[in-house]
Amino acid sequence: MGTRRAAPPPSPLPPDALICAAPLQRDTPCAGSRLSLDMGKWQEMTKEELEKQYAPSRWSHRMDKEAVIEAHVREVTEGTRRAQATVQTLLHVPYGGSDGEKLDIYLPTDPSGAFPLVLYIHGGYWQFLSKEESGFIAPPLVTQGIAVVAVGYDVAPKGQLDVMVAQVRCSVAFLVQQYSKISGVYLCGHSAGAHLAAMVLSTDWEEYGVTPDIKGAFLVSGVYDLEPITHISVNNLLHMSREVARRNSPILCVTAAKPARKACEVLITVAQHDSPEFHRQSQEYFQALRSAGWRVSLLDIADTDHFDVIEKLSQGGYILTQVILNMISRA
Numbered sequence: 001m002g003t004r005r006a007a008p009p010p011s012p013l014p015p016d017a018l019i020c021a022a023p024l025q026r027d028t029p030c031a032g033s034r035l036s037l038d039m040g041k042w043q044e045m046t047k048e049e050l051e052k053q054y055a056p057s058r059w060s061h062r063m064d065k066e067a068v069i070e071a072h073v074r075e076v077t078e079g080t081r082r083a084q085a086t087v088q089t090l091l092h093v094p095y096g097g098s099d100g101e102k103l104d105i106y107l108p109t110d111p112s113g114a115f116p117l118v119l120y121i122h123g124g125y126w127q128f129l130s131k132e133e134s135g136f137i138a139p140p141l142v143t144q145g146i147a148v149v150a151v152g153y154d155v156a157p158k159g160q161l162d163v164m165v166a167q168v169r170c171s172v173a174f175l176v177q178q179y180s181k182i183s184g185v186y187l188c189g190h191s192a193g194a195h196l197a198a199m200v201l202s203t204d205w206e207e208y209g210v211t212p213d214i215k216g217a218f219l220v221s222g223v224y225d226l227e228p229i230t231h232i233s234v235n236n237l238l239h240m241s242r243e244v245a246r247r248n249s250p251i252l253c254v255t256a257a258k259p260a261r262k263a264c265e266v267l268i269t270v271a272q273h274d275s276p277e278f279h280r281q282s283q284e285y286f287q288a289l290r291s292a293g294w295r296v297s298l299l300d301i302a303d304t305d306h307f308d309v310i311e312k313l314s315q316g317g318y319i320l321t322q323v324i325l326n327m328i329s330r331a
């Protein structure tokens with residue numbers, strides 16, 4: 001803990017890009033931005049405080065920590081079962097040689113002509129969950145002519161950060177090489193999956209011999225600076241050194257938006273009841289992308305926590321589902 005460096009002070013947000021999906025009183029900033037401006041830097045936190053900041057289940061207002069995780073697993077498992085019962089699928093399609101390198105495709109209801117594809121990258125702190133519980137977002141998207149792909153990757157202890165990042169990048173390369181009917185790729189990731197989706201945004205595609213048309217990214221309650229994680233128990237299975245954490249931190253991999261990337265729209269979403277550290281991470285990554293010329297916005301969703309902010313994507317009427325459908329339809 002003694003080797004932590006001081007973080008630079010946060011810069012002010014441009015007024016036009018921060019969206020609060022909550023009725024706000026005049027002069028009241030988003031709860032998240034207020035909290036993160038008031039709190040100390042992570043480098044100065046005790047180990048106990050840092051553990052709490054990075055334990056999303058301890059911030060839910062709906063349930064206690066065990067119950068909210070149990071409910072989350074139930075929701076995404078049930079939602080995926082419903083999706084597989086109603087949507088035409090291609091399951092366990094290999095995109096590489098390892099057992100974990102498989103994906104599940106949920107086809108659009110009317111697959112005539114080209115269609116947009118949403119690649120969903122599950123969370124679980126790079127050590128839990130799998131593609132088997134990751135089809136729950138499909139139903140409201142496939143009925144609007146969008147294909148959904150739930151990507152599997154090797155979670156720890158088998159997979160380590162460098163491997164997981166390479167795997168999700170390979171899955172994108174595989175999809176665009178394999179399926180000519182894709183009219184644009186959108187990335188959607190939750191928590192650790194938002195981290196992996198953000199790393200896909202920084203890919204040098206020349207190494208992969210493809211130029212995927214990534215039109216957008218929906219990053220939900222993500223972690224964009226991995227260094228704090230190296231100091232807490234989440235790292236027990238990941239064994240990330242500071243160096244590994246730094247080379248896999250999206251905030252340190254932001255590249256200037258190239259002309260092609262200017263067409264890519266990034267939506268960073270955080271739940272109202274995510275911890276102040278999760279709010280800070282989203283704000284700082286948002287700032288970094290914006291400064292580099294990316295089209296990016298930040299959405300703080302009222303009355304949600306780290307878990308239902310993504311679970312509710314199974315519902316067509318949920319605000320985030322609507323925002324995603326809207327972003328895809330006007331691209």
Ligand SMILES: N[C@@H](CC(=O)c1ccccc1NC=O)C(=O)O
Nearest residue numbers: 055056057123124125126191192
């Ligand atoms: N042990 C964590 C669990 C967790 O973070 C999590 C659980 C399910 C799906 C995503 C999660 N977080 C990041 O990937 C917690 O205390 O909330």
